[in-house]
Structures are given as C-alpha cells and as structure tokens.
Amino acid sequence: MPRRLYELCGADERLRFSPFCWRVIMALVHKQLPFESVPWHFCEKDALAFSGQEPPQARKVPVLEDEDGTVVSDSLEIMKYLDRTYPEHPLIGTGQARARLDFIRHWSETQLAPAIMTCVIADVHDVLTPEDQAYFRESREARLGNRLEEVQDLEAGKERLHQALSPLRALLADSPFIDGEGPGAGDYLAFGMLMWGHITGRHVLLDEDDTVQAWFERLLARADKAGIEHVRAADINGYVTG
C-alpha cells in the first residue's frame, strides 16, 4: 500500500499548517520517500484510532503509515523510525549529534512556538472548519486563559520571534544550514514552526532582508522541487500580505 501521512488541515484541505507535520514532510523529502497526504481535522479523533494513541482525546498528527503497514506517531519518533528503516542520509544522527538536536527541538518548542503563536493564533482559528473552530477555541482558550483574539498581537509576536531567531541568524553568517552544508533534522524542526505562521498568517513575519528568510526560502524550494504543495491562507482569501 502507499505510504501515507495523516496531516492536520484547514477547512480548505490544501492548507497544511501543523509545525509537527511539516517536520515529517521535510524528513520524507530528505529521505526521498514519496507519500500520500491524508487530510485530517481536529475533530476526527476516530480516524486516528488505528494509530494506537489512547485515550481518543490524546490522538494527534503527524501519523505515518508506511508501505508495509508500520504505523508511527509523533514527529520525532517518526524521524527516528525513518533513520532506522531508511538509514541513508541520516536525519537525527547518534551520540552528541542526537543530544544536541534535542536542544534545537526545545528551542523551537519553547521559543519559536510561543512567538509564532502570538503572531497567528487567531488566524489559525480562522482557517479551520466550523467544528474545528469551536474545538480549537475552547481547548486553546482554556489553556491560555484568554480569548484567542486577545492573545494574538502581531507586533509583539514579531518582536519576540526576531529575538528568538538570534542564534539561527548568527549561525547563518557562516553556514547555509543548521546541520551544516546541507539541511537536516535541525533545520526541519525550526522550519516546521515557521511554516505554521507562514501558512496561516495574514502577514509576513520576517524582514525581507533577514538571512533567516533566505534560509526559509531555500528549504521551501526543496519542498517545491519534491512537488510538495504549500498554499497559504493569504493566497486563498486574497489577504493583503506585507
């Protein structure tokens, strides 16, 4: 059977914006493994029963179903599985390389994620199906203790994002990618987070002349080359970007 990636999507199923799913998309591109994308909405917990994630409310994407029927969930577990099963072009590496990747993962999750959330959390809501919108608002507002529209603050978020990206920006002065001469898991973890904002946001989050933007576009070009679609909400709705 074909390799399948279950992916979060918006009301318009061309909108794929999960940071964790983008990590895996880029990992599959990296390994040159073709796959079919299966669109998934937050409220379709039943459709993920096969993944073994329990209880149902704990079911999340990405979930990869490989050609031989192997099922793996969680972006990092999927990357580890891919390295074990398709060892060429290692994503994660071993020893110190693997340990240090964990630092980059935590940076992306503790610094990039809250900054991008501040930029786009209400915009994310707006791209969802009506049923998902209700679920997303209720679950996220309970977590945040505030209305999505109060949490979203584009200028504060962009400022925070700019700060959070300082190590990447400094690194790009000497190296084309986090993982060195070519991209690897270090790059994909950060890229996934930025795709969350890129796909859902009404505005561009980075300055045009930011070297991080150029790095982001280099990775986007790799996705393009592999035939991966990345339609933005701004493209569909005709929002003004800038």
Added chain:
Amino acid sequence: MPRRLYELCGADERLRFSPFCWRVIMALVHKQLPFESVPWHFCEKDALAFSGQEPPQARKVPVLEDEDGTVVSDSLEIMKYLDRTYPEHPLIGTGQARARLDFIRHWSETQLAPAIMTCVIADVHDVLTPEDQAYFRESREARLGNRLEEVQDLEAGKERLHQALSPLRALLADSPFIDGEGPGAGDYLAFGMLMWGHITGRHVLLDEDDTVQAWFERLLARADKAGIEHVRAADINGYVTG
C-alpha cells in the same frame, strides 16, 4: 614545559570570570589535562604578543600554550585543537554534532550573553584593577552607548536570562546534560556564560529550584573535583547574596 592557560582575572587574581576562558577550563578538565593558570589583565596586551594575535588591541584570552610549545587562541579553536591532539573523549565531534554545537554556541552568545551582561556589567567593572576599570568602562560604554550603571538592571536581566534558558530547562527534564548522559562542549559553552555572572555578580541569578541551577552545580562539582578554584567576588567582599 607545563601546559599554560592565559586567563582574564580581576584585581584579586583568584577572580576568574571570562566566559570564554571557562569554556577552555572545562574542556581541559574534560580531557583530564592538567594546566597552570596564568592571570592576565585587559591592559596587558604585550603579555599576549607570543600568541600572534595582531594588532595588539585584538589580543584576547583564552590563549593556551601546550606542553610542546603549541600556542592556540580562541575558545573554539582551542577545543578543536584539543580534539585533534588528544582525541579521547571528543568535545566537539564531527558532522552534524559539530554543526549543531554551533547553534548552541550562537545561542549562548546571542541570548545568554546579553542577559547576563544586563545582570552584571557594572559588577564586572568593579572587580577589575583600576587600570582595567578605566579601559573596560571606556571600551564597553562606547560599544553600548550608555553608562555601565545604566545598562545593569538586575531584575530585567534575570527575567531575560530565565527566558533565554527555556530550551536548556526543557531539555533537562529528560537528560542530565546538553550533550547527553555526560557533559561535553555543548554544556561547557553555556556553563562558561553562566560562570561570568556567577563569579562577578552580587546576586544569585537563577532560582534555587530551577533545574538549570542543579545542572550548573553538577558542572561546578566537576571543576571542584579537578581542583579548579572558583572564588566569587561575593565571597571576597562579603556581599549579601540572594
């Protein structure tokens, strides 16, 4: 001849507070290489002529003079030299491990350094010799465009430091060290920055129950075990810490 490390020190030569020198001290401990510390003050540019750093105003520590007379300056260059010359217990590693270390280095320099600077820049001034105080004030105030006493803001600095440490704090929930089960260069780069604040500051910068503090103390215990002194300004002057 004995292995020598030229190190920045305060008016009291027991005060060793350079973040870049601490990286190398920990690297030498890691490799179990004994060394003699040679105290150096900012204004002693002539004493570093042998290091080949030109022009004189560009002369910086750490400088390592190895047993066979090899001279290396710059903390990262010294680590690379140590890995080449004493390959057991690699500090830096190769390939992805080396590339990802660079991310950690830039995080320590773009996020930890400015936060700690905000906590202690005037305290650093206060521990120097009178001649170094004049040089430090003039050079740093020109760079910062402000008086050292205006830049130092303990509460703002601690807040910024807490934020900057978020990836390390998250990582320590699953792993004892940045580099994995045992410490490595990833740990020493961050530790060095924190030692800058620890040695010069009048106050403790981390919360007592912060897991980063426990990690910091684990590394400090390794220095202790190797007989490395780390007298604090607060110990000498009897400042109240807290």
